[in-house]
Amino acid sequence: GAVVSQHPSWVICKSGTSVKIECRSLDFQATTMFWYRQFPKQSLMLMATSNEGSKATYEQGVEKDKFLINHASLTLSTLTVTSAHPEDSSFYICSATGLAGGLWYEQYFGPGTRLTVT
Amino acid sequence: GESVGLHLPTLSVQEGDNSIINCAYSNSASDYFIWYKQESGKGPQFIIDIRSNMDKRQGQRVTVLLNKTVKHLSLQIAATQPGDSAVYFCAENDQGGSEKLVFGKGTKLTVNP
Numbered sequence: 001g002a003v004v005s006q007h008p009s010w011v012i013c014k015s016g017t018s019v020k021i022e023c024r025s026l027d028f029q030a031t032t033m034f035w036y037r038q039f040p041k042q043s044l045m046l047m048a049t050s051n052e053g054s055k056a057t058y059e060q061g062v063e064k065d066k067f068l069i070n071h072a073s074l075t076l077s078t079l080t081v082t083s084a085h086p087e088d089s090s091f092y093i094c095s096a097t098g099l100a101g102g103l104w105y106e107q108y109f110g111p112g113t114r115l116t117v118t
Numbered sequence: 119g120e121s122v123g124l125h126l127p128t129l130s131v132q133e134g135d136n137s138i139i140n141c142a143y144s145n146s147a148s149d150y151f152i153w154y155k156q157e158s159g160k161g162p163q164f165i166i167d168i169r170s171n172m173d174k175r176q177g178q179r180v181t182v183l184l185n186k187t188v189k190h191l192s193l194q195i196a197a198t199q200p201g202d203s204a205v206y207f208c209a210e211n212d213q214g215g216s217e218k219l220v221f222g223k224g225t226k227l228t229v230n231p
Binding site: 004006032034042043044045046049091093095097106107108109110111112114 | 152154159160161162163164167207217218219220221222223224
């Protein structure tokens with residue numbers, strides 16, 4: 001299957017600072033990327049849908065000014081957590097999918113990024 | 119609203135036994151379902167999927183059953199191995215063009231040697 005990478009795999013930052021997480025599709029062009037957040041022992045919650053070259057679509061309750069998403073190319077989407085606070089500490093996971101021949105690929109998930117805000 | 123839930127949050131089985139993980143969904147428009155395996159500290163890993171025009175699909179040691187009448191999905195793992203220990207999530211999509219997935223709560227499977 002296709003490979004999706006995330007960087008960094010874990011990050012610790014101080015409260016009030018911003019942190020950027022990258023999501024890359026390594027061997028296919030991802031027209032759409034999704035960003036999820038997962039708290040311990042909970043399920044994945046979709047935060048936003050990111051389409052290449054356009055503004056991200058955020059799920060209800062997700063602050064778009066706090067979680068900045070940029071999908072500048074068909075292989076890269078970034079999530080920036082601005083003015084991070086301890087409650088933003090979580091496991092952030094991206095997934096990527098693309099359209100080829102009129103058919104959608106399945107969603108391929110990245111390995112996740114563990115964010116700890118101190 | 120849409121929701122995908124699981125009946126059992128934890129499941130403990132003996133190595134070699136068969137495992138059955140259940141999932142209920144509420145969106146009757148959902149027409150595509152996926153089971154994912156997530157090991158600790160890792161992203162979800164695709165296991166098997168099924169479309170709503172099918173009621174059963176088999177993979178290697180895994181079978182997914184779909185009952186649209188009662189909106190129920192199950193994952194059967196044959197001859198469960200210690201490496202199968204993980205959290206299993208079902209996810210649904212209504213293929214409405216957005217490709218968004220709605221994940222269930224997850225079941226933690228523990229395989230005892």
